[in-house]
Amino acid sequence: MNMQFATKNQMKTKSFLSGGVRPQALRQARRVQRQAPQLRARQLNCVAETKTVPTYFAEYDTKKSVALELEKAEKAPMNTFTPKAPFEAEIVSVERIVGPKATGETCHIVIKTDGKIPFFEGQSYGIVPPGTKVGPGGKEKPHAPRLYSIASSRYGDSYDGNTTSLCVRRATYWCPELQAEDPAKQGICSNFLCDAKPGDKVMMTGPVGASMVLPQDDPNAVHIMVATGTGIAPYRSYWRRMFLEDTPFKFTGLAWLFMGVANSDAMLYDDEIQEIIKNYPDQFRVDYALSREQKNKDGGKMYIQDKMEEYADQIFDLLENGAILYVCGLKGMMPGINGMLEKVAAGKGKDWKEMQKDLKKKGQWHVEV
Helix, strand or coil: CCCCCCCCCCCCCCECCCCECCHHHHHHHHHHHHHCCCCCCCCCCCCCCCCCCCCCCCCCCCCECCCHHHHCCCCCCCCCEECCECEEEEEEEEEECCCCCCCCCEEEEEEECCCCCCCCCCCEEEEECCCEEECCCCCEEECCCEEEEECCCCCCCCCCCCEEEEEEECCCCEECCCCEECHHHCCHHHHHHHHCCCCCEEEEEEEECCCCCCCCCCCCCEEEEEEEHHHHHHHHHHHHHHHCECCCCCCCCEEEEEEEECCHHHCCCHHHHHHHHHHCCCCEEEEEEECCCCECCCCCECCHHHHHHCCHHHHHHHHHCCCEEEEECCHHHHHHHHHHHHHHHHHCCCCHHHHHHHHHHCCCEEEEC
């Protein structure tokens, strides 16, 4: 479908610093959202066969009350706990959230923190896997923390601020000689987390990171969120704050998610995404790039940059008029995204590299890959 967003002459930027876009632009973008075909996933992704509702799932028809004392912090906390003095938390649940045909295993993991390691939406935690490693000098020392983007808002999945959530893909290595997975080369931390049981202890550091913290100075902003795989984690924290929780942040803007995975069974949190679309059809949209099920315009596999290219002019115009773009996931998608936007800029007589510098300066370009 050929989609038409408002052009620069139809939209006047309210504030590049805040990412603000005038209501006229939002109305036109939302008209597009209502008309755009949506790739419908199964009613309950990953657990359709048993028809059970995943523990992370929430209904978005009414706003949820939350522990509002967590709104008092004026800036994102940083490094409350360190590798030398980590925080001991406890596993609440570990749930596989992909279907049987997904490439690999991804889990939604809820961790009890009792609110003692607070964070802002868009930050990451460090997880210290158990055990030790032998350094170059033969000395044993603890493993270094592995960073994971936080997949819940500051209130957690239980809305009280006493838990946090991670989205973790189990890291494995396929040995071509053995024709099997080599357990000696598996990811130490991801396998520890995916194998964890309720009540298991987990050592945490952080929170860290400011590059992906959700800007909240303009509730009417357009947020373009680009993810591959578990890179969706920070966006789940965004959309829960935007659409689910009753907080002082009253979101009236537009959230547009581009999500790249291998196939339909690997569509993370799609049941929750469809729930948002059902309740906020004018404010949320999603476009999937399924590399093993869809073809791009040249007949090749559909990757995230190919899906974005279908809407290149609209994305570019929205960026020119104050939209905020986030990219999280595999580093390999960045050349394609930059190349796509550079091509559009050239067609408009603009220098993409200079424009990108300006977007970064004005807080409209956030990348964590």
